Amino acid sequence: MESLVRLSFYCFAAATIAFVASAACYLAYAIGRVRLRRRTMATSVGTTMVAHEASLEPAAVGVGRFATLLAWFGVVFQATSILLRTVAAGRLPLSNMYEFSTTFVLLAGVVYLLFERWYGVRQLGAIVLPLIVAMCAYIWVLPAELREVNALIPALQNRPLMTVHVSMAILAYATFAVAFAAAVLFLIANRWHVAWLPSPDLLDDLGYRAVTIGFPAMSLVLILGSVWAYRAWGTYWQWDPKETAALFTWLIYGVYLHTRSLRGWRGSRSAVILLVAFGAVVFTYFGNYVFGGLHAYGGV
Secondary structure (H helix, E strand, O other), X not given: OHHHXXXXXXHXXXXXXXXXXXXXXXXXXXXXXXXXXEEEEEOOOOOEEEEEEEEEEOXXXXXXXXXXXXXXXXXXXXXXXXXXXXXXXXXXXXXXXXXXXXXXXXXXXXXXXXXXXXXXXXXXXXXXXXHHHHHHHHHHHOOHHHHOOOOOOHHHOOHHHHHHXXXXXXXXXXXXXXXXXXXXXXHHHHHHOOOOOOOHXXXXXXXXXXXXXXXXXXXXXXXXXXXXXXXXXXXXXXXXXXXXXXXXXXXXXXXXXXXXXXXXXXXXXXHHHHHXXXXXXXXXXXXXXXXXXXXXXXXX
């Protein structure tokens, strides 16, 4: 078992390298390249003037393709890491902050690549891949003992509920990350009208589609979490900090869907709501470090 756990971590290290390289390529692809031009002008008195000008142009298409290829390498390495740890533990790796975060890295990569394929928007990777790299960096600084496979504490021994509840949370966070990236790119494209960025309308629709996947998943997180809480702690709701933060996050995305569907909000107002909502996601993810609570075991 120890050898499988060690090999799993090596695969995670390889995935980290691939994701870092992919993020760099996506950033280069989204930002474009600076081209210097030299112009020679003749004056009326017979002298010659040389002027230099710089312009920002789209990056080569090959850079974007290479970024996607590296992202797929990262996903394959990370999937192998998760598979090896699953075999070693006899369950999906979802029980502590190390396992939760490594699984999130995998699902975030898969969800992003699916949206890239569906919409043909590689520039989105300039936001999502750095988020994945930041999560990888966070995993690297977690205590080394969290990398070991340990027996589940009694509160976590309901494997069916743990698997579905935590998996839905990871899916929700991954799709919300894509919606956040779409909102950031929307605000940039809408303000500066960069020619090679996707159209604001496409980005607005992409963010909405991501939320329509993440919101039902987040709803299941709250419902199944309440059922699990009753079985583990004898009550459906404790106003635990993580429970409360998850409910608040769900409400913000509910406001986004309500204002978009019934009020007709589009564009900048909806994008700002998505930025605020993703801030709530980050707080829900890491808030237990500040407030503790019933979810504090294993760093979760």
